[in-house]
Amino acid sequence: MSSYLALNSIHTMAAYLTVVLFSLRLLLDAVGRPNWRETPLRWIPHANDTVLLLAAISLLFVTPWMPFVHGWLTAKIFLLVGYIVAGMFAMKETRSLRVRVIASVLALVQITAIFHLAVNKPF
Numbered sequence: 001m002s003s004y005l006a007l008n009s010i011h012t013m014a015a016y017l018t019v020v021l022f023s024l025r026l027l028l029d030a031v032g033r034p035n036w037r038e039t040p041l042r043w044i045p046h047a048n049d050t051v052l053l054l055a056a057i058s059l060l061f062v063t064p065w066m067p068f069v070h071g072w073l074t075a076k077i078f079l080l081v082g083y084i085v086a087g088m089f090a091m092k093e094t095r096s097l098r099v100r101v102i103a104s105v106l107a108l109v110q111i112t113a114i115f116h117l118a119v120n121k122p123f
C-alpha cells in the first residue's frame with residue numbers, strides 16, 4: 001500500500017510537471033524566446049517524463065490495472081503516444097506556425113483527456 005501511495009504521488013507530481021514544462025516551453029516560443037533550447041529546460045522535461053513513465057510502469061506491478069484489459073488505461077497509453085507525437089511537432093522550430101499551433105492544441109487536448117481518464121476511470 002505504501003509503495004502504491006509513493007508511486008502514485010511521484011507519478012501524479014510528474015504528470016502535473018509535464019504540463020507545466022510543456023506550457024512553459026510553448027509560452028517562451030510564443031514570446032520569441034526560443035533560446036530556452038540552450039538552457040537546462042532542454043533536458044529537464046525529458047528527465048521528468050522518464051520519471052513519469054517509470055512510475056507508471058511500476059504502478060502496474062502494485063495495482064490490479066492492466067493495459068488492454070482496462071479500457072481507461074489502454075486509452076491512456078494511446079493518448080500518450082498521440083501527446084508525444086503532437087508535442088514533437090509543437091516544439092519543432094522548422095515547422096510552420098500553423099502546424100505548431102494545431103499540434104500544441106492537440107497535445108493539450110490529449111493530456112487533458114489523459115488526466116480525465118486517470119482520475120475518473122470512466123470505462
Ligand code: HEM
Binds near residue numbers: 083
Ligand atoms: C502523460 C502521461 C500520463 C499522465 C498525465 C498520467 C496521469 C495520472 C494521474 C493524474 C494519476 C492519478 C489518478 C488518481 O490518483 O486519481 C494516474 C494514475 C495512474 N496511472 Fe497515469 N498518467 C500518464 C501515463 C500513464 C501510463 C503510460 C500508464 C501505464 C502504462 C499509467 C498508469 C497509471 C496507473 C496504473 C495509475 C494508478 C491508478 C489508480 O490506482 O488509481 N499512467 N495517472
